[in-house]
Amino acid sequence: MGDQAEDLLAGSSISAEDLLAGSSTSTAVTVERLAKRYRGGVWALDDCTLSVPSGRVAALVGMNGAGKTTLLSIMAGLLRPTSGEVRLREGGERVSLVAQDRPLYRSFTPAEMLMAGRQLNEVWDQERAVRWLRRFDIPLDRPCGKLSGGQQAQVSFAVALGARPSLLLLDEPLANLDPLARREVTRELLAEVVDGDMTVLMSTHVIAELVGVADYLLLLARGRLLLDGDVDELLAAHRHYSGPRAQAPLLFGEVVQAKHVGSTSTYLVRADPEHPPVVEEPWTVRPATLEDLVVAHLESSRAVAA
Amino acid sequence: MNLALAQLTWRQHRAVLITGLAWTLLVSGCLLAISDTSSLAGPVETVTIGGPTVLTLLVGLFLAAPLLPREYEQGTYVFAWSQDVTASRWLRLKVGYLLSAVLLMSVLISALHDLRASPVSHPFSMPMFEGFAPVQVAYVAFAFALGLALGALTRRTLLAMGLTLVGFLVVRAFVAAVCRRFYLPPLHAANLEVMPRDSTAVGIQFGAGPHGIAGVDYQPNDRVPSFQWIETGLFLTLAAGLLVLAWWLVRRREVR
Amino acid sequence: MLWLTWRQHRVAVIGTALGFLALSIYLLNCSGQVGEVVDSCAQHDCQAGPGFALTELLATLRSVLWVIAPGLAALIGVFWGAPLVAREFEQRTHQFAWTQDRSATRWLGAKTAWLGGAAVLLTGLTGLAAQPLLHRLDQVDAGGSGLHPAPTAWAQMLVALAVFGFALGVAAGALVRRTLPAMAITAVGFLGAYAATMRLRLSWLPPERHLFSPATAAPDLAVLPRGSEVVETGYLDAAGTPKRLTEVCFYSAAPEDCLPQHGIPHSYVDYQPPDRVLLVELVGAGVLLVLAAGLFALAWYLVRRSVQVG
Numbered sequence: 001m002g003d004q005a006e007d008l009l010a011g012s013s014i015s016a017e018d019l020l021a022g023s024s025t026s027t028a029v030t031v032e033r034l035a036k037r038y039r040g041g042v043w044a045l046d047d048c049t050l051s052v053p054s055g056r057v058a059a060l061v062g063m064n065g066a067g068k069t070t071l072l073s074i075m076a077g078l079l080r081p082t083s084g085e086v087r088l089r090e091g092g093e094r095v096s097l098v099a100q101d102r103p104l105y106r107s108f109t110p111a112e113m114l115m116a117g118r119q120l121n122e123v124w125d126q127e128r129a130v131r132w133l134r135r136f137d138i139p140l141d142r143p144c145g146k147l148s149g150g151q152q153a154q155v156s157f158a159v160a161l162g163a164r165p166s167l168l169l170l171d172e173p174l175a176n177l178d179p180l181a182r183r184e185v186t187r188e189l190l191a192e193v194v195d196g197d198m199t200v201l202m203s204t205h206v207i208a209e210l211v212g213v214a215d216y217l218l219l220l221a222r223g224r225l226l227l228d229g230d231v232d233e234l235l236a237a238h239r240h241y242s243g244p245r246a247q248a249p250l251l252f253g254e255v256v257q258a259k260h261v262g263s264t265s266t267y268l269v270r271a272d273p274e275h276p277p278v279v280e281e282p283w284t285v286r287p288a289t290l291e292d293l294v295v296a297h298l299e300s301s302r303a304v305a306a
Numbered sequence: 307m308n309l310a311l312a313q314l315t316w317r318q319h320r321a322v323l324i325t326g327l328a329w330t331l332l333v334s335g336c337l338l339a340i341s342d343t344s345s346l347a348g349p350v351e352t353v354t355i356g357g358p359t360v361l362t363l364l365v366g367l368f369l370a371a372p373l374l375p376r377e378y379e380q381g382t383y384v385f386a387w388s389q390d391v392t393a394s395r396w397l398r399l400k401v402g403y404l405l406s407a408v409l410l411m412s413v414l415i416s417a418l419h420d421l422r423a424s425p426v427s428h429p430f431s432m433p434m435f436e437g438f439a440p441v442q443v444a445y446v447a448f449a450f451a452l453g454l455a456l457g458a459l460t461r462r463t464l465l466a467m468g469l470t471l472v473g474f475l476v477v478r479a480f481v482a483a484v485c486r487r488f489y490l491p492p493l494h495a496a497n498l499e500v501m502p503r504d505s506t507a508v509g510i511q512f513g514a515g516p517h518g519i520a521g522v523d524y525q526p527n528d529r530v531p532s533f534q535w536i537e538t539g540l541f542l543t544l545a546a547g548l549l550v551l552a553w554w555l556v557r558r559r560e561v562r
Numbered sequence: 563m564l565w566l567t568w569r570q571h572r573v574a575v576i577g578t579a580l581g582f583l584a585l586s587i588y589l590l591n592c593s594g595q596v597g598e599v600v601d602s603c604a605q606h607d608c609q610a611g612p613g614f615a616l617t618e619l620l621a622t623l624r625s626v627l628w629v630i631a632p633g634l635a636a637l638i639g640v641f642w643g644a645p646l647v648a649r650e651f652e653q654r655t656h657q658f659a660w661t662q663d664r665s666a667t668r669w670l671g672a673k674t675a676w677l678g679g680a681a682v683l684l685t686g687l688t689g690l691a692a693q694p695l696l697h698r699l700d701q702v703d704a705g706g707s708g709l710h711p712a713p714t715a716w717a718q719m720l721v722a723l724a725v726f727g728f729a730l731g732v733a734a735g736a737l738v739r740r741t742l743p744a745m746a747i748t749a750v751g752f753l754g755a756y757a758a759t760m761r762l763r764l765s766w767l768p769p770e771r772h773l774f775s776p777a778t779a780a781p782d783l784a785v786l787p788r789g790s791e792v793v794e795t796g797y798l799d800a801a802g803t804p805k806r807l808t809e810v811c812f813y814s815a816a817p818e819d820c821l822p823q824h825g826i827p828h829s830y831v832d833y834q835p836p837d838r839v840l841l842v843e844l845v846g847a848g849v850l851l852v853l854a855a856g857l858f859a860l861a862w863y864l865v866r867r868s869v870q871v872g
Contacts, residue, residue: 073657076661078656078661078869095661096662099657103655103656103657103658105653105655106653115565116566116569116659119566120563120664121663122663123663159658163662360753368746464641465573467745468641
């Protein structure tokens with residue numbers, strides 16, 4: 001993870017050589033000043049700039065209506081942005097999207113869905129797709145319309161993986177799965193990432209789903225990027241400091257959130273992880289969870305907007 | 307509750323109902339506007355037969371056939387039929403509203419047609435025979451029931467629409483070409499010359515005789531009204547049977 | 563793409579193909595019947611010629627050739643064309659189909675090529691199957707009924723109608739993105755285009771005019787060159803301005819006397835001479851094909867616009 005943190009730092013300022021080399025420090029996809037306005041005047045994305053480092057499992061987190069699905073659809077080439085641009089890695093990324101509503105031809109059997117995938121792609125890994133279906137005991141000869149929601153999701157994953165994507169976009173991938181399947185799917189996905197030199201970008205609003213899966217976080221709010229970075233590094237940088245009620249903590253760092261309950265004040269502070277601020281009694285320090293961090297950033301951004 | 311279902315029915319089917327109504331008004335307007343039917347026999351025939359036929363196909367294909375499959379395909383039957391109204395009652399009420407609406411349109415469009423049709427053509431075939439308002443109304447009822455039953459049977463919209471179209475045309479053509487002339491046993495004459503004037507030949511036996519004709523079966527033209535009522539009854543019976551079939555199919559899948 | 567196209571549209575394709583097959587068999591069968599009557603009338607005396615002996619069959623054939631066959635061609639537009647793009651949008655499967663290696667426009671191109679090819683093949687074969695009958699009908703027509711039961715370029719017209727309907731369906735589906743409205747638009751649009759084509763069928767070039775003086779209530783079409791097609795009939799007053807046949811004379815026992823009394827000395831028939839009939843009908847079919855090309859381009863543009871470039 002330490003290496004990846006360095007990769008990340010390097011990734012924040014990519015050079016042309018990096019892009020041409022296609023090395024692990026490059027970004028899989030970069031989005032610049034992207035905006036999407038739907039009919040009726042709703043801005044789903046508003047001046048959104050972000051990049052996803054390649055070879056990682058990145059989580060696209062945001063509340064309902066934050067613009068996650070719009071962003072993924074634009075990256076997959078399904079939607080035209082109102083302005084801005086999407087740049088894929090030099091040499092072309094193979095992008096696969098598993099859309100939120102699991103689009104399958106209802107009358108097709110899973111075997112026929114794989115056939116359709118094979119016909120629509122120049123590169124197709126039948127064995128990989130079939131392996132996925134077998135692993136989750138999906139019947140190959142029943143119409144997709146008659147499968148359960150979870151089984152349909154598995155067929156969508158299989159078709160997406162069969163195309164051997166280098167960038168796999170998953171929109172709420174775990175939504176229809178039971179807890180056991182959820183765990184297995186994430187484990188298998190991680191295995192595929194390691195095997196297949198693949199970048200995964202998955203959207204979710206359930207932060208608990210991400211723990212142990214995503215190693216990169218993109219936090220979206222009202223169509224804009226709020227926070228991004230390596231998950232471990234973000235966790236290392238954020239800490240809760242509690243102490244006697246005070247207007248401001250007597251330490252260095254960016255205060256993300258301040259809470260005052262009774263005679264106690266708690267601050268979530270973002271600081272340099274290498275040199276965390278040292279505090280004295282009676283102040284105490286405890287690490288922040290991913291959920292703390294996300295919620296705090298969202299709340300503070302809402303306060304700013306209001 | 308009934309009224310609520312009427313609103314729901316309107317909300318779900320308003321596009322087709324409005325289209326049907328617009329078509330009815332357009333055709334009626336055309337028929338009223340044409341004052342001199344004789345010199346425009348061609349266009350009048352086109353409008354008078356085309357008008358009701360398009361309405362009939364619209365009702366069968368776009369209103370009745372998708373009625374049930376859409377609920378199944380979009381999964382909305384789970385919602386529609388898990389309310390206090392049972393599935394079969396939901397169907398009865400919906401069919402009641404929609405059928406009344408389209409039959410009203412059909413009455414309007416074909417009654418005007420009756421007033422306007424030019425009495426120049428073959429009395430046992432289009433457009434004279436089939437322009438009779440009750441016959442047209444029975445066709446509409448039949449098309450509706452056929453679409454509904456095929457939808458209940460196949461539970462797939464496009465398939466039901468295709469089968470409704472084919473089924474309707476085949477039954478109509480078969481009845482018109484094969485059955486109609488034998489609703490009552492035909493009378494017989496030795497040849498065309500001795501056949502009474504106001505009658506229509508329905509079968510010619512070739513053989514020894516003048517011009518190679520040995521005998522002619524014919525129907526007197528004054529039988530046309532009774533034949534029209536027989537055809538009306540035939541299609542209404544078919545429609546009733548199909549409606550019962552659809553109702554039975556839906557009821558069979560009902561949980562409660 | 564052939565497999566995918568077949569898998570998704572096989573029910574519609576098979577259903578329509580069966581319809582065209584039945585039509586072809588019927589037309590071949592009718593050709594035999596018409597041939598028998600024409601041949602036997604050539605040898606023996608037929609009451610009022612083969613046209614009379616075949617009255618009923620000719621009436622049926624007219625409706626088959628003018629209504630049933632174009633109706634089948636309309637099915638190609640309604641059941642093949644309209645759902646092609648609209649169903650993908652409606653069931654959201656375009657999210658799958660258009661995010662693969664083959665771009666959405668290539669997907670559309672391949673599908674329209676296969677299905678359009680199938681439509682041309684089906685209607686073309688049916689047109690071929692109709693040739694013997696159409697030749698026989700020429701002989702019946704020459705017998706003097708004056709009314710030809712089919713357009714001369716019937717086969718070409720059928721192919722053009724099928725291609726046009728299919729293109730209309732695809733474009734309507736890409737435009738409204740919902741299957742049933744797209745099907746309805748296609749059906750109505752096809753009906754309108756067919757009615758317009760039939761009405762304008764013989765009017766692409768100015769017709770010849772034959773004058774009857776004195777006016778006749780029902781023009782004797784036998785005076786026209788064999789194989790001519792009537793565009794319009796009408797009446798002229800002394801100044802040469804067109805008049806409608808008045809109701810008075812229509813119900814009159816002797817319209818030939820009635821007409822001059824009401825100031826109508828001439829009647830006319832506008833017709834296309836036989837050597838031009840095929841040409842004007844082919845122009846009509848060509849117009850349909852040009853329209854089809856425009857509709858395909860529109861569908862292509864709409865699909866392309868709905869996905870990101872590149």
